[in-house]
Amino acid sequence: MLGLHLLYIFIIVFYCMSVSGYFIDFIQNNQKVNRIAFWLLSIVWILQLIFLLLRALEYSRLPIMTIFEGMFFYSWILVTFSLIINKVYKMDFLVFVVNLVGFSILTISLFAPAGDVSAEFADLFILELLIIHVVMLLFAYGLFTLSFSFAMLYYFQHHMLKKKRWSDKMSRIGNLSLLEKRSFQSALFGFPFMLVGLILGVIWGWTELATFPWNDIKVLSSFLLLAMYGFYLFQYKVKQKRGYGLTLLNIAAFLVLLINYFLSSSFSQFHIW
Structure with a gap:
């Protein structure tokens, strides 16, 4: 459980750095910062995927059942789309806007219940x-x-x-x-x-x-x-x-x-x- 908390903190930090990098790139047109922001976003995607897999192993279910998990999965989807956009369309500012929403969702999830659901509901959700x-x-x-x-x-x-x-x-x-x-x-x-x-x-x-x-x-x-x-x-x-x-x-x-x-x-x- 402690490992997941630390992993979550790393995700928040790297995600914040990536969004900030895309903003700086838009203001200053700095391609070096843009590349760093992209790789930071790629790291966020990998860490989020690891987090989802570890939580799935911990609770032996698909981790989308709680409010926290739903928000986290939503954020991961937005990061996934962003990486695809970055490669296909080369629209850096769009990536910034999408991830501004994604980072907000992920941050709000900090205040959402993160615990497991009841056994009765888990049985239904299977x-x-x-x-x-x-x-x-x-x-x-x-x-x-x-x-x-x-x-x-x-x-x-x-x-x-x-x-x-x-x-x-x-x-x-x-x-x-x-x-x-x-x-x-x-x-x-x-x-x-x-x-x-x-x-x-x-x-x-x-x-x-x-x-x-x-x-x-x-x-x-x-x-x-x-x-x-x-x-x-x-x-x-x-x-x-x-x-x-x-x-x-x-x-x-x-x-x-x-x-x-x-x-x-x-x-x-x-x-x-």
Whole structure:
């Protein structure tokens, strides 16, 4: 247990250094710092993976059952996406934005209950259906976070262009059409993960619970979130809508995601996070 605590501290420290490095690179356009930040982020990914594996061995289960584990796994997904983005798109500032969210999630997890769950709930959670349900939703949250990050870059770029404040730093963010396209693509990949995840959750609920709680705040906010992203994708693909207004819709959907993730669980009848 002490080893896991020390490992967690190392993860926090290296993650903080990496995020700080990407910020310094954006301000000073320092490629040496950028490379250091990337390798620090790679170390964070490895340490997080080791942490998850050790916790899985310690509790003999997939470590996504507690609030702390859910946040930690969410953060690991964001780091994974960041490393892929860094290699595929070469958008350093996007990596900074994504990991600013990831580091915040990881830091908040410090205040979340980190202990094991009750034996009764653990027995229920062993069901493969529920495990897949949780993992798919976490991947959906990760992809929606990525979509939000592109949207925020669009928002920032849009206002800078409107105010005619151009600088070399803005060229590293990317043009508006590309940011909008990447934001749509990320949300498009995340939508089926959430849809299938919710369907599996409903099937599990009907199987294990006497009556499925459709009026549960977590259930309602989850389907509201799905509807908002579905509407966003519909407006982009079918209605061919583009521009600032659609970006604001994407950002609003992510705010609902945060409410769904952090607040609704406190009032939920059966969700622990």
